[in-house]
Amino acid sequence: MKQRVVLALGGNAILQPGQEGTYDNQKANIDTSSDSIAAILKDGHELVIVHGNGPQVGQILRQNELAQAEVPQQPLPVCSAESQGFIGYMMQQSLKNRLPEKNIATVLTMTEVDGQDPAFKTPTKPIGTFYSEEESLALATSKGWTMGEDAGRGYRRLVPSPKPKAIVEVDTIKTLLANDIVVISTGGGGIPVVKEEEQFRGVAAVIDKDSSALRLSIDVEADVLMILTDVPNVYINYGKSNQEKLTALSLEKAQQYYAEGHFSDGSMGPKMQACIEFASLGKTAIICALTDAVDALAGKAGTRVVG
Numbered sequence: 326m327k328q329r330v331v332l333a334l335g336g337n338a339i340l341q342p343g344q345e346g347t348y349d350n351q352k353a354n355i356d357t358s359s360d361s362i363a364a365i366l367k368d369g370h371e372l373v374i375v376h377g378n379g380p381q382v383g384q385i386l387r388q389n390e391l392a393q394a395e396v397p398q399q400p401l402p403v404c405s406a407e408s409q410g411f412i413g414y415m416m417q418q419s420l421k422n423r424l425p426e427k428n429i430a431t432v433l434t435m436t437e438v439d440g441q442d443p444a445f446k447t448p449t450k451p452i453g454t455f456y457s458e459e460e461s462l463a464l465a466t467s468k469g470w471t472m473g474e475d476a477g478r479g480y481r482r483l484v485p486s487p488k489p490k491a492i493v494e495v496d497t498i499k500t501l502l503a504n505d506i507v508v509i510s511t512g513g514g515g516i517p518v519v520k521e522e523e524q525f526r527g528v529a530a531v532i533d534k535d536s537s538a539l540r541l542s543i544d545v546e547a548d549v550l551m552i553l554t555d556v557p558n559v560y561i562n563y564g565k566s567n568q569e570k571l572t573a574l575s576l577e578k579a580q581q582y583y584a585e586g587h588f589s590d591g592s593m594g595p596k597m598q599a600c601i602e603f604a605s606l607g608k609t610a611i612i613c614a615l616t617d618a619v620d621a622l623a624g625k626a627g628t629r630v631v632g
């Protein structure tokens with residue numbers, strides 16, 4: 326049965342920790358992701374693809390800083406727009422090369438946030454390169470950056486990450502979907518903007534793409550929110566000797582495990598939170614590995630939360 330699916334692609338789908346952010350590395354990862362996405366599309370589903378941008382927006386920001394003696398620096402929301410543009414271009418091309426008959430469009434997307442969101446006072450979103458603890462302390466001192474540990478993988482720069490309130494281009498996205506166009510949108514959670522006296526203005530932040538994918542799934546009335554990452558399933562007691570794989574989960578069980586702290590902040594936590602909220606609307610949310618996407622949609626792989 327044809328379903329409307331919002332697919333949130335994790336950072337690994339574009340750049341894996343430890344990999345250098347070269348064009349070739351990102352192209353190779355995006356080509357691998359496109360194989361899975363093309364398989365979903367061949368099954369006839371409608372698709373909106375949301376992607377992360379943490380490594381890329383950090384890299385663009387750093388390029389700006391390093392070049393500022395010769396080229397004017399651009400603000401963070403402009404860097405976010407650049408990341409949406411180049412990732413969208415690479416995904417669009419890669420998918421088109423696999424499915425020449427499909428029309429595919431990248432929508433440069435703004436996401437409205439609340440200018441008074443307390444997140445602006447406490448940076449939590451890791452972006453850019455991974456550093457050692459020593460390097461991170463030096464950068465905090467020399468540049469005044471807020472640094473933090475990222476899920477046991479090293480230290481990264483942290484920027485504010487307010488909650489998404491509204492996807493500004495949602496009507497455009499719906500129109501494209503209604504016309505059988507594959508949409509790449511809300512990349513990096515969307516370019517964060519605030520609305521003041523009916524005018525939008527970009528703000529310095531990076532929104533969590535899983536939270537924005539949830540907002541978008543609700544707004545486009547998706548049947549399924551699917552979050553693709555680097556683990557085949559969600560687990561309780563993750564990484565411990567009594568680790569247990571979760572396959573099908575009721576909303577109540579998911580809420581219980583979330584409250585018990587089984588899902589780490591900054592990695593599985595926001596993904597499960599998005600799944601719980603989507604499932605609470607009576608819908609289906611799935612977390613699975615990139616390569617299991619087709620099987621997971623058919624209920625044969627991944628972790629599924631059902632409301």
Ligand SMILES: Nc1ncnc2c1ncn2[C@@H]1O[C@H](COP(=O)(O)OP(=O)(O)O)[C@@H](O)[C@H]1O
Binds near residue numbers: 335476554556587593
């Ligand atoms: N309970 C859990 N079950 C599975 N993975 C978990 C769990 N808690 C934390 N994780 C971590 O979450 C990671 C996926 O989150 P993240 O790295 O943010 O993904 P992405 O960059 O793909 O969005 C996994 O690689 C795993 O290390």
Ligand SMILES: NC(=O)OP(=O)(O)O
Binds near residue numbers: 376379380535
């Ligand atoms: N914006 C965002 O959530 O990016 P990552 O998934 O790459 O961290």
